[in-house]
């Protein structure tokens with residue numbers, strides 16, 4: 001007999017790179033007033049990747065934490081989907097590396113989804129649909145958003161860079177947030193607001209145009225969602241947005257406030273005070289990490305859930321996902337019960353607490369060395385042990401090589417190429 005399946009996120013974990021740079025340090029190097037970055041863009045720091053970190057290591061670290069912190073039985077995972085626009089190979093998905101690195105069962109689908117920052121939302125919707133199709137058979141999927149946001153040195157986009165990964169366990173036991181079943185509110189338009197040709201490691205962007213595209217997509221999906229769900233502005237305890245830089249969420253909130261004021265035809269409470277209650281509590285981690293593309297919305301969600309007020313259980317949250325190009329979606333979730341049981345496992349503050357701040361020359365050196373790691377022959381034998389982390393060692397014989405400290409049954413170091421991972425991993 002078919003069982004009604006509530007579906008959504010059962011657990012989530014966050015990983016951010018070990019290094020970061022203060023935006024004031026970057027502003028000083030550019031001869032720009034730091035207030036432009038701190039206030040104009042709303043950021044404080046941005047994550048900086050080391051040469052031994054890449055989208056695979058970040059995804060594997062987030063997934064490892066998810067599995068360990070949420071007591072996930074690896075044999076129950078039947079699908080791993082990675083939403084990313086920082087793919088490391090034109091054919092082999094990041095999901096397949098992650099599958100090998102964290103030691104999941106062979107009876108598992110693995111693939112990536114890509115549409116700029118929308119990729120992880122596409123992955124979540126897909127995984128949720130697959131869970132529902134199981135008709136109560138306890139299907140569980142891991143969805144990971146992992147990206148490195150990289151713009152040209154000295155460009156307007158540079159202070160909005162960042163990197164990180166969010167892993168989410170999707171199932172019919174949505175302890176953290178349950179997805180609402182209302183009709184889809186999606187919007188697609190073929191626009192050139194932001195893109196990255198295959199031959200470039202940095203994104204191209206038409207900055208002002210991208211802001212307009214984002215806000216247009218927001219208006220369309222918001223109207224569609226209210227129309228199909230019958231919900232009203234006041235039904236949302238919090239409104240979360242894709243966060244390319246924190247000030248963008250501020251602009252997005254103000255646009256919804258204007259729309260709502262026009263719809264009601266009467267004065268609304270001041271927008272700034274409403275922003276402070278409805279959206280600002282979700283932004284504290286994004287302020288510290290920068291844009292993580294597909295994961296930015298989910299970092300905001302993780303931050304809110306981890307440090308939101310105690311009465312967040314049962315609250316409805318509105319989520320706006322935007323991917324340049326463009327595809328956008330507005331949907332809502334209901335926060336699950338017993339927040340005290342799961343909020344301590346998300347690990348946002350913990351991930352941020354261990355970071356090391358670098359100076360400007362170190363930032364430039366690290367990004368140059370990271371970009372140099374993509375080519376064959378970049379492989380270096382590890383000099384130091386892995387300290388428990390998954391590390392990218394470089395490319396040898398056209399194969400990416402990772403060093404992992406993760407295995408289901410023990411904790412031995414293993415070196416893992418794409419070939420070795422197909423089996424069990426070798427020493």
Ligand code: HMG
Nearest residue numbers: 033035036039040116117156157207210211214244323324
């Ligand atoms: P810019 O050249 O820094 O723009 O580029 P600006 O000169 O207009 O300054 C930005 C803000 O700083 C302005 O505030 C200034 O007034 C303020 P606003 O008018 O917008 O409210 N400002 C100051 N404030 C205080 N003190 C000062 C001062 N000086 C100026 N002294 C831009 C900004 C966002 C265009 C650039 O950073 C960029 O190109 N970023 C990348 C693109 C982007 O993030 N687009 C967002 C929408 S598209 C999206 O979200 C998708 C994306 O995530 C990719 C994906 O989907 O994969 C990017």
